[in-house]
Amino acid sequence: MQIDSSASRHLDHLEAEAIHIMREVVATCSKPVMLYSIGKDSSVLLHLALKAFYPAKLPFPLLHVDTTWKFQEMTAFRDRIAKELDLDLLVHINQDGVKEGVGPFSHGSSHHTHVMKTLALRQALDHHRFDAAFGGARRDEEASRAKERIFSFRSANHVWDPKNQRPEMWKIYNTRVQASESVRVFPLSNWTELDIWQYIAREKIEIVPLYLAKERPVVERDGTIIMKDDDRMELLPGETLQMRMVRFRTLGCYPLTGGVESTASTLEGIVQEMFLSRTSEREGRMIDRDEHASMERKKREGYF
Amino acid sequence: MSEAVAERALKPPAQDDVTMLRFLTCGSVDDGKSTLIGRLLFDSKQIFEDQLVKLESDSKHKGNAAGDTDFALLVDGLEAEREQGITIDVAYRFFSTPKRRFVVADCPGHEQYTRNMATGASTADLAVVLIDARKGVLQQTRRHAHIVSLLGIRQVVLAVNKIDLVGHDKSVFDTICADFAAFSKDLGFEDVVAIPISARFGDNVVDRSNKMPWYDGPSLLGHLDQVLPKRSRQDGPLRFPIQYVNRPNLDFRGFCGTIAQGSVTIGDTITVARSGQSTKVVRIINGFEDVERATFDNSVTLVLEDEVELARGNMLVSPDDRPHVADQVAAHLVWFDQKPLIPGREYILRTECTQVVATVTTLKHRLDVNSLAKISVNSLEQNEIGVVNLSLQEEIPFDGYSDCPETGCFVIIDRMTNATAAAGMISFPLRRASNIHRQAMLVDKKARSEIKRQKSVVLWFTGLSGSGKSTIANLLEQRLTAEGRHTYSLDGDNVRHGLNRDLGFLEGDRVENVRRVAEVGKLMVDAGIITLVSLISPYKADRDMARSLVEADEFIEVFVDTPFEECAARDPKGLYAKAIKGEIKNFTGYDAPYEAPENPELHLKTLGETAAELADTVENYLRNKGYL
Ligand SMILES: Nc1nc2c(ncn2[C@@H]2O[C@H](COP(=O)(O)OP(=O)(O)O)[C@@H](O)[C@H]2O)c(=O)[nH]1
Numbered sequence: 001m002q003i004d005s006s007a008s009r010h011l012d013h014l015e016a017e018a019i020h021i022m023r024e025v026v027a028t029c030s031k032p033v034m035l036y037s038i039g040k041d042s043s044v045l046l047h048l049a050l051k052a053f054y055p056a057k058l059p060f061p062l063l064h065v066d067t068t069w070k071f072q073e074m075t076a077f078r079d080r081i082a083k084e085l086d087l088d089l090l091v092h093i094n095q096d097g098v099k100e101g102v103g104p105f106s107h108g109s110s111h112h113t114h115v116m117k118t119l120a121l122r123q124a125l126d127h128h129r130f131d132a133a134f135g136g137a138r139r140d141e142e143a144s145r146a147k148e149r150i151f152s153f154r155s156a157n158h159v160w161d162p163k164n165q166r167p168e169m170w171k172i173y174n175t176r177v178q179a180s181e182s183v184r185v186f187p188l189s190n191w192t193e194l195d196i197w198q199y200i201a202r203e204k205i206e207i208v209p210l211y212l213a214k215e216r217p218v219v220e221r222d223g224t225i226i227m228k229d230d231d232r233m234e235l236l237p238g239e240t241l242q243m244r245m246v247r248f249r250t251l252g253c254y255p256l257t258g259g260v261e262s263t264a265s266t267l268e269g270i271v272q273e274m275f276l277s278r279t280s281e282r283e284g285r286m287i288d289r290d291e292h293a294s295m296e297r298k299k300r301e302g303y304f
Numbered sequence: 305m306s307e308a309v310a311e312r313a314l315k316p317p318a319q320d321d322v323t324m325l326r327f328l329t330c331g332s333v334d335d336g337k338s339t340l341i342g343r344l345l346f347d348s349k350q351i352f353e354d355q356l357v358k359l360e361s362d363s364k365h366k367g368n369a370a371g372d373t374d375f376a377l378l379v380d381g382l383e384a385e386r387e388q389g390i391t392i393d394v395a396y397r398f399f400s401t402p403k404r405r406f407v408v409a410d411c412p413g414h415e416q417y418t419r420n421m422a423t424g425a426s427t428a429d430l431a432v433v434l435i436d437a438r439k440g441v442l443q444q445t446r447r448h449a450h451i452v453s454l455l456g457i458r459q460v461v462l463a464v465n466k467i468d469l470v471g472h473d474k475s476v477f478d479t480i481c482a483d484f485a486a487f488s489k490d491l492g493f494e495d496v497v498a499i500p501i502s503a504r505f506g507d508n509v510v511d512r513s514n515k516m517p518w519y520d521g522p523s524l525l526g527h528l529d530q531v532l533p534k535r536s537r538q539d540g541p542l543r544f545p546i547q548y549v550n551r552p553n554l555d556f557r558g559f560c561g562t563i564a565q566g567s568v569t570i571g572d573t574i575t576v577a578r579s580g581q582s583t584k585v586v587r588i589i590n591g592f593e594d595v596e597r598a599t600f601d602n603s604v605t606l607v608l609e610d611e612v613e614l615a616r617g618n619m620l621v622s623p624d625d626r627p628h629v630a631d632q633v634a635a636h637l638v639w640f641d642q643k644p645l646i647p648g649r650e651y652i653l654r655t656e657c658t659q660v661v662a663t664v665t666t667l668k669h670r671l672d673v674n675s676l677a678k679i680s681v682n683s684l685e686q687n688e689i690g691v692v693n694l695s696l697q698e699e700i701p702f703d704g705y706s707d708c709p710e711t712g713c714f715v716i717i718d719r720m721t722n723a724t725a726a727a728g729m730i731s732f733p734l735r736r737a738s739n740i741h742r743q744a745m746l747v748d749k750k751a752r753s754e755i756k757r758q759k760s761v762v763l764w765f766t767g768l769s770g771s772g773k774s775t776i777a778n779l780l781e782q783r784l785t786a787e788g789r790h791t792y793s794l795d796g797d798n799v800r801h802g803l804n805r806d807l808g809f810l811e812g813d814r815v816e817n818v819r820r821v822a823e824v825g826k827l828m829v830d831a832g833i834i835t836l837v838s839l840i841s842p843y844k845a846d847r848d849m850a851r852s853l854v855e856a857d858e859f860i861e862v863f864v865d866t867p868f869e870e871c872a873a874r875d876p877k878g879l880y881a882k883a884i885k886g887e888i889k890n891f892t893g894y895d896a897p898y899e900a901p902e903n904p905e906l907h908l909k910t911l912g913e914t915a916a917e918l919a920d921t922v923e924n925y926l927r928n929k930g931y932l
Binding site: 007009010016019020023026051052054055147166168169170172174176177189192 | 323324394395396397398405407419420422423426427547548550551552556558560561562589591592601602603605616640652654655656657709710713714715717722723724727
């Protein structure tokens with residue numbers, strides 16, 4: 001794909017900034033971890049981290065919080081990448097949730113996400129005593145993210161206090177935390193969705209094929225296109241399974257991730273669609289629509 | 305949206321010299337910042353359909369005039385501020401034109417949020433100062449312009465907003481421009497462009513408006529799209545702060561960092577800032593690739609020819625134009641923390657790649673941001689700007705902020721809370737430090753201690769008034785003297801009669817009181833003496849400071865732990881009674897805090913023990929640890 005030199009220099013700057021942030025964390029925090037969601041942002045994050053410490057190996061492990069409802073292609077991709085790149089990958093599942101049989105169909109998206117994602121993440125962070133966790137969130141994703149710092153501090157209970165953030169001046173990051181506190185670090189804060197795609201194209205970063213349009217077995221439910229990824233999803237009366245050309249702009253639990261109809265089966269196609277696109281990427285994420293300002297509330301509770 | 309905008313928005317950005325411009329918007333509450341940013345996002349097509357639907361429903365929800373979309377709602381993210389209808393924090397927004405990407409720092413207009421403004425300004429190339437045409441230049445405008453100037457921004461756009469509400473009147477615009485020019489003439493702005501706009505109706509924001517034929521300049525976006533920075537950061541002497549040393553195995557030692565100024569090419573001779581040692585660059589690694597050359601803003605890894613002494617906090621620089629290396633500096637501080645600056649107290653000074661313990665030795669004056677007058681003060685409060693001298697525990701390499709912002713900036717961190725308490729800009733080094741060379745003495749601490757058959761140490765007794773500090777210390781001192789040890793007592797009350805006669809009980813004085821006693825303790829330890837300090841010393845930071853003055857095994861913190869009720873009941877000096885009656889203010893444990901030690905070497909719980917038993921405990925400790 002052609003990326004003109006202006007866009008490319010812009011990407012150079014974003015890349016340098018992210019690498020700087022990662023090195024700063026490794027130089028000053030005692031036990032960092034990278035949260036790896038298998039999505040495109042995580043793939044970029046991982047690529048940047050490999051660059052930041054090349055020729056050394058990654059000086060921290062990756063953590064994947066597995067809700068047990070991810071697309072099968074995601075899990076397969078995760079395991080293959082970890083093997084190929086010789087990564088130290090930790091996978092955490094909230095076993096309490098599994099025991100109670102928590103899932104998006106039976107318990108609703110909110111409860112499922114809270115138990116299998118938010119609580120699970122807290123369990124894993126507490127268990128390993130990580131003091132810094134990298135995440136792939138970007139400020140352009142959603143209004144409340146725009147006001148979050150690159151280094152976002154969490155109390156011992158993983159609570160985010162939006163009114164008490166540390167100012168971030170220049171490239172100076174105050175990484176000091178008290179014993180029980182931790183920090184979430186977002187090296188991609190200043191990237192936009194378009195930057196992510198252009199960078200993936202330029203760097204030839206491998207991504208889960210679900211991002212590219214393909215004929216997939218889907219059901220339309222409440223106006224959202226859901227892919228039937230396994231037998232746990234039952235068709236409701238009146239629903240039919242259709243094969244449609246769809247792709248996904250974000251990836252999460254398959255029952256909660258709406259696809260978009262698209263013919264973009266290549267990266268060029270995706271970028272082209274982005275220029276024409278009139279909907280934001282979170283639209284496909286069902287958890288956002290649940291309630292007004294829901295994201296901010298989730299974040300205060302410790303959702304990433 | 306106009307045709308032209310739609311057209312532009314559909315194409316990816318094209319080639320240009322400056323590919324990204326970061327700017328901040330500042331103005332007073334309700335000047336229209338959020339509306340302006342919302343409009344820029346909207347008109348450059350950064351707002352998606354689903355967000356627009358939400359926006360319209362939000363606008364109605366807020367009871368806004370029907371059919372009038374409130375663009376400000378697009379950019380106010382946090383629930384609390386949405387409810388209050390004001391922006392309270394800095395937010396970053398992104399949009400682009402075919403020529404450039406823009407990052408906007410949306411900064412608040414409130415007085416108490418100066419810190420967020422300074423934060424936004426620290427990474428901005430340009431500032432858009434908003435003025436409400438009906439109100440003209442306000443105090444807030446002056447404050448913001450001053451902060452912008454202090455943070456080194458030289459390019460300003462004066463956006464005179466709500467021009468529709470003054471009938472698009474040229475004379476109003478001209479008056480505001482003249483007022484701003486008069487006020488800002490000493491602020492060092494190199495380029496001020498004034499534009500009359502209406503954020504709400506879009507006049508002169510993206511496209512030139514035909515409602516003001518008297519104005520022949522560019523639209524706001526037209527200007528932002530072509531404005532060029534005044535100087536290139538690729539020129540100038542090399543500054544490469546070492547961030548991280550990458551050493552995966554014995555054969556590879558790479559120095560990682562982001563180039564703060566200048567550029568570097570393989571084969572270049574470069575110099576280590578702290579030692580002055582020179583060497584050559586043999587490899588430059590950018591990502592997975594070896595490159596010939598790297599320049600400003602690249603995050604790279606350098607491999608050097610020689611094994612030089614080099615670690616995080618040091619810098620690689622041009623041999624013929626090196627930074628200052630000093631431990632005394634003059635600087636500007638913008639104070640952020642709720643707790644005021646206390647001269648003499650120890651803070652952490654954090655630069656991009658290192659941190660050192662620092663104290664403000666002189667608070668020269670506060671700058672009044674409205675008049676630029678210099679006002680003499682004893683401390684700096686939140687949102688105040690001061691000029692100070694700082695003393696650092698260790699030398700650091702740096703430049704003056706106006707020469708190279710990346711290597712001339714720092715933040716101040718509170719040691720207790722880890723809060724970022726201030727932002728600082730170094731003006732210049734103070735020579736004093738390099739002129740006082742420490743005398744290397746032949747008779748040293750060890751020699752002095754040995755002839756006394758002991759190892760010198762500070763025993764720091766801390767606890768509430770009446771907890772029993774002096775009683776235990778006196779008993780212990782009697783015993784030690786009886787067996788021929790050489791001791792000295794520094795008691796809070798005693799030193800206040802002499803050495804510290806000039807100090808009162810306000811927080812700043814208390815800090816100084818502890819500092820002097822700690823310094824005397826240090827001299828006593830150097831003299832080989834077992835020194836017993838009995839001081840309430842309520843603040844952890846101050847005790848940590850005292851500890852940091854001597855070696856690790858020369859400080860024993862003894863926490864004399866007596867509950868408040870018990871101390872108040874004993875009340876040997878009648879002080880608690882007075883405090884409770886309100887005759888003494890700031891009485892520790894009553895209306896001033898006591899921060900109990902977290903990990904004292906000795907924790908004496910006095911309830912149910914006699915003073916003699918407690919003195920035994922301390923004596924045994926000294927014996928077991930080899931002090932006696
Ligand atoms: N008539 C008029 N009203 C404006 C203009 N710009 C903003 N406003 C209104 O001024 C009020 C405050 O605007 P807002 O953007 O929230 O101000 P902020 O506090 O600076 O972010 C809102 O009611 C806007 O609709 C303008 O150019 N003309």
